[in-house]
Amino acid sequence: MSGGGWRCDGVRWPGEAPELGWRRGRERRVSVLAYGGGLGFRAVGERRCAGARGNECPLGAVVAGRSTGGRCAECARLDRAHSVAADTMPDDPRTYRVYLAWFGPGLVKVGITGEERGAARLREQGAVAFSWLGRGPLMAARRTEEVLRAALGVPDRIPYARKRAVRGQLPGAEERAGAVAELYARAFGLQGRDWPESLEPLPLEVVDQVEVFGIGRGDGPLRAVRELVDGGVVAGRLVAAAGPDLHLAVGGGDAVVVLDTRLLTGWELSGVPDAAAIVSVPLVDIGGGGVQGGLF
Incomplete structure (x- = not known):
């Protein structure tokens, strides 16, 4: 993970x-991450705009460190x-899938994703468990998504x-599967009345991603990186990941x-060096309330 102009x-x-994806001008590369392996880097210079739609920002604008x-x-x-999500492509010919995603007790959402992407979207969001609900044209999938959000009383986004707050206290696999199955049954209670006819229903098949993410192995993390700063170091051993979050063991302990x-x-x-296992960027306490700005 060298510098040389490569930006994350x-x-x-x-x-x-x-x-992890990397770019340098039009060049692209990826680093496949493995649990148990070391991950370490130092931030250099200023944070620059990531651009849009794969293109460089024409202004090379500096952006705030805390901006996600x-x-x-x-x-x-x-x-x-x-x-x-902007609904600017109503004539999109691709097939879309509607999904029901469960992130923890009381944290559920309904969404859509392109069928060719498989479950990538669910992994990107950090869904602990999920089931597909149906498949069909974009606008039918979008309409079903809106109907189910209203009927099930679930949000379109979960911060x-x-x-993060619930990952360390997840219930067992049976309870996770039961929660998804119960919501699936409620969703299908609306089929034939409010679902678009062009959406093909899909059978219940709960996919649990706890093992994929490496989470659920004891207590959850207590601190999170608030922002990077020039010269700041983040280094540790990768023990889990979910969505955009990487869980790093640091400080030579647990x-x-x-x-x-x-x-x-x-x-x-x-x-x-992988052996550094230190974090010298500002941290926020996610386990008890408070902020730490020094070395950890």
Whole structure:
């Protein structure tokens, strides 16, 4: 993970292992991450806008360290305008799937994703368990999503901070599967009355991702990286990951710090020895309330 002008492009989940993306001009590369392996870097210089739709920011704008978007206002607007969520592509010919995602007790959402992406979207969001609900054209999938959100009383977004807060206290596999099955049954109670006819229902098949993420092994993390700073180091052993979050064992003990990789986008990062196992960037306490700004 050398410097040389390479800037982090965030984490992605094309399969069952997280990958960090890197870019330098038009060049792209990825680093596949493995649990138990070392991960370490030092932030260099200033954080620059990540651009939009795979293109460089024409202004090379500096963005705030705490921004999880990592884009200037104009690039953020362009990126959003071309997303599926913006409903700007009603004639999209691709097939979409509607899903029911469970993140923890009381944390549920309904969403859609392109069928060709498989479960990548669910891994990117950190869904602990999920089931598909149906498949069909974009607008039918979007309509079903809206109907189910209203009927089930679930939000369209769940803050990552809330997802992190419950990962260390997840119920057992049977209870997780039961929660998804119960919501699935409620959703299908609306079929034939409010579902679009062009949406093909899919059978219940609960997919549990606890093992994929490596979570649920004791107490959850107590601290998270608040932001990177020039010269700041983050180094440790990767013990788990969920969505954009990497869980790093640091300090030579059992302490685990969460790194939201959305905070990495736009930074140039240089390598540090894996054995460093230190964090010298500002941290926020997610286990008891408070902020730590020193070395950990």
